[in-house]
Amino acid sequence: MCLGVPGKIIDLKENYMAVVDVNGNQTEISIRLTPEAELGQYVLIHAGFAMEVVDETIALETMQYLEEMLQYE
Amino acid sequence: MNNGKKYQQDLLEGILSADENISLMEVCGTHTMAIAKSGLRQILPPHIKLLSGPGCPVCVTSQGDIDAIIELVQNEDIILVTFGDMMRVPGTRSSLQEERSQGSDVRVAYSPLDALRIARENPQKEVIFLGIGFETTTPAVGLTVQQAREEGVKNFSVFSVHKMVPPALELIFSDPEIQVDGLICPGHVSAVIGVEPYEILAQKYNRPCVITGFETLDILEGIYMLIKQKQKRQARAEIQYRRVVKPEGNPVAREVIARFFEAVPARWRGLGVIPDSGLKLRDEYADLDARKKFNITEMEEVPIKGCACGEVLMGKIMPAECPLFGRGCTPLQPVGPCMVSHEGSCAAYYRFTPAKGRS
Numbered sequence: 001m002c003l004g005v006p007g008k009i010i011d012l013k014e015n016y017m018a019v020v021d022v023n024g025n026q027t028e029i030s031i032r033l034t035p036e037a038e039l040g041q042y043v044l045i046h047a048g049f050a051m052e053v054v055d056e057t058i059a060l061e062t063m064q065y066l067e068e069m070l071q072y073e
Numbered sequence: 074m075n076n077g078k079k080y081q082q083d084l085l086e087g088i089l090s091a092d093e094n095i096s097l098m099e100v101c102g103t104h105t106m107a108i109a110k111s112g113l114r115q116i117l118p119p120h121i122k123l124l125s126g127p128g129c130p131v132c133v134t135s136q137g138d139i140d141a142i143i144e145l146v147q148n149e150d151i152i153l154v155t156f157g158d159m160m161r162v163p164g165t166r167s168s169l170q171e172e173r174s175q176g177s178d179v180r181v182a183y184s185p186l187d188a189l190r191i192a193r194e195n196p197q198k199e200v201i202f203l204g205i206g207f208e209t210t211t212p213a214v215g216l217t218v219q220q221a222r223e224e225g226v227k228n229f230s231v232f233s234v235h236k237m238v239p240p241a242l243e244l245i246f247s248d249p250e251i252q253v254d255g256l257i258c259p260g261h262v263s264a265v266i267g268v269e270p271y272e273i274l275a276q277k278y279n280r281p282c283v284i285t286g287f288e289t290l291d292i293l294e295g296i297y298m299l300i301k302q303k304q305k306r307q308a309r310a311e312i313q314y315r316r317v318v319k320p321e322g323n324p325v326a327r328e329v330i331a332r333f334f335e336a337v338p339a340r341w342r343g344l345g346v347i348p349d350s351g352l353k354l355r356d357e358y359a360d361l362d363a364r365k366k367f368n369i370t371e372m373e374e375v376p377i378k379g380c381a382c383g384e385v386l387m388g389k390i391m392p393a394e395c396p397l398f399g400r401g402c403t404p405l406q407p408v409g410p411c412m413v414s415h416e417g418s419c420a421a422y423y424r425f426t427p428a429k430g431r432s
């Protein structure tokens with residue numbers, strides 16, 4: 001349940017909202033818990049909120065792992 | 074062989090060369106799934122035991138709380154919004170999914186912010202968000218409460234069954250019946266709480282704790298670090314999942330939890346009432362607290378006949394040792410919550426254990 005999905009910030013909006021790209025899907029999240037997050041950075045997303053800013057290479061590896069996990073769902 | 078594979082092989086050899094008995098427990102549903110999927114349990118020798126603890130927030134939600142929620146959705150003026158995992162969890166008489174099929178308005182959302190949007194779109198209804206989850210999820214719910222307050226949304230409230238992980242870990246370490254030599258600590262809960270709570274536990278109970286990531290390589294490394302500590306007779310808190318977890322955690326998220334919630338005693342399925350382990354909205358936010366708004370009193374706990382989820386959650390028995398496992402209780406027809414939630418210990422064992430190995 002505490003699964004975190006990495007996404008890339010592609011747009012910053014008002015009120016600490018941001019548009020992220022997760023595997024080609026775009027969705028709006030809140031970055032209130034990671035106010036330091038910048039455009040182009042990857043964040044770990046949980047329940048519509050960014051939890052942590054993460055390194056790009058690691059984010060891409062995690063995405064691949066999650067895809068593998070989802071095959072078993 | 075690439076470097077990752079080589080490293081994985083080295084770690085596995087390191088783990089397999091340990092000759093002392095050791096029982097390690099993970100306390101995170103994502104670890105439960107990842108370990109079951111990796112097949113690690115099958116390749117480890119019997120003296121290296123991997124147990125599953127109370128790491129799935131759905132599984133540890135008390136029967137009484139589920140019954141209270143099911144009673145709430147009988148009211149046709151209420152829309153209940155929750156995470157998908159909760160839908161099939163059986164209460165004493167029914168589940169949210171069954172209630173929905175009977176006409177109750179129960180909706181699944183990905184974020185608590187979705188519930189707030191539903192409240193804005195349905196001003197004539199009362200929208201309740203079922204706030205479930207550990208420290209990873211609670212900050213998101215706190216900030217949604219803040220937004221509801223700022224926007225003056227009056228028909229929104231939160232039914233909090235949020236819980237905190239460290240008090241449950243303390244209970245496990247202090248129970249003489251549970252043989253756990255070290256903890257594989259949750260990755261994303263720790264991204265919020267940081268390493269300090271585990272340092273306190275490791276020192277007090279003289280057992281190592283390692284915050285671990287979710288890939289097979291992470292888990293192998295976490296297990297290796299725990300075994301090394303035991304061999305050196307150390308008991309420290311370490312971070313294996315360094316790429317995400319900072320030693321200090323996420324102070325912004327912790328401040329949000331503290332601002333909106335206060336610690337209360339909470340009933341955990343199988344573990345009983347643990348002091349200061351639950352989170353209720355502070356009195357300043359009473360108008361957004363569904364328990365107060367709808368005058369919810371605690372329901373009596375009615376145990377499910379034959380279900381050993383409680384013992385499974387405490388690591389006292391393995392899922393296959395429950396009399397119902399694979400017989401009366403399967404993922405298609407679950408009896409207990411550990412078989413319902415796909416991150417539950419029983420569901421993960423069932424899915425990834427070949428049929429002949431299940432009993």
